[in-house]
Amino acid sequence: DGGITQSPKYLFRKEGQNVTLSCEQNLNHDAMYWYRQDPGQGLRLIYYSQIVNDFQKGDIAEGYSVSREKKESFPLTVTSAQKNPTAFYLCASMSKGRLGGYTFGSGTRLTVV
Amino acid sequence: QQPVQSPQAVILREGEDAVINCSSSKALYSVHWYRQKHGEAPVFLMILLKGGEQKGHEKISASFNEKKQQSSLYLTASQLSYSGTYFCGTENLRNSGYSTLTFGKGTMLLVSP
Numbered sequence: 001d002g003g004i005t006q007s008p009k010y011l012f013r014k015e016g017q018n019v020t021l022s023c024e025q026n027l028n029h030d031a032m033y034w035y036r037q038d039p040g041q042g043l044r045l046i047y048y049s050q051i052v053n054d055f056q057k058g059d060i061a062e063g064y065s066v067s068r069e070k071k072e073s074f075p076l077t078v079t080s081a082q083k084n085p086t087a088f089y090l091c092a093s094m095s096k097g098r099l100g101g102y103t104f105g106s107g108t109r110l111t112v113v
Numbered sequence: 114q115q116p117v118q119s120p121q122a123v124i125l126r127e128g129e130d131a132v133i134n135c136s137s138s139k140a141l142y143s144v145h146w147y148r149q150k151h152g153e154a155p156v157f158l159m160i161l162l163k164g165g166e167q168k169g170h171e172k173i174s175a176s177f178n179e180k181k182q183q184s185s186l187y188l189t190a191s192q193l194s195y196s197g198t199y200f201c202g203t204e205n206l207r208n209s210g211y212s213t214l215t216f217g218k219g220t221m222l223l224v225s226p
Contacts, residue, residue, distance in 0.1 A: 042115065100157065
């Protein structure tokens, strides 16, 4: 079955450390997105990419970086510059037709220790 | 700018109806609705395109008034499985030329027996 795979499910980061969250899809979708979810805040857009080797900053990109070297993969790096990284991170993708909406991965819960 | 959802929370008994509203201060291309169970990824329910049409999905339907920049989600004869947090996502065009979804803070729905 097609879908989006995020890994790891849980991640613990020490202060000053960079960590990378994996997102892989086999839906052949062009567009991919990273959202951050905090309690009571809804989902906020970090980065998005519509085609390979191209991506744009979302609303809260500071302290994050991404790459899109392959259509299937859109990893997110949480750098030490992100002062409050503890959150639930969701990766999503969507086909060009967009009538099927976003397909979300199961998420990565990142905690700073 | 984040769309505004109301109410913030709803408690229903099985079989009762509910309406969740979503309003935006920006012009909309479309409105998406998602449901998220605790600790899980959001699941796409439906998309409303320009034209004020009403769409249905099981006993869940929605309307979209593009002039008022509002959408409403209607849940009729609620079932226990309807419990979760409902998010609207409004599609907006960004400076990049691409459109993305901006999500509201969510409406928590609890259906009790």
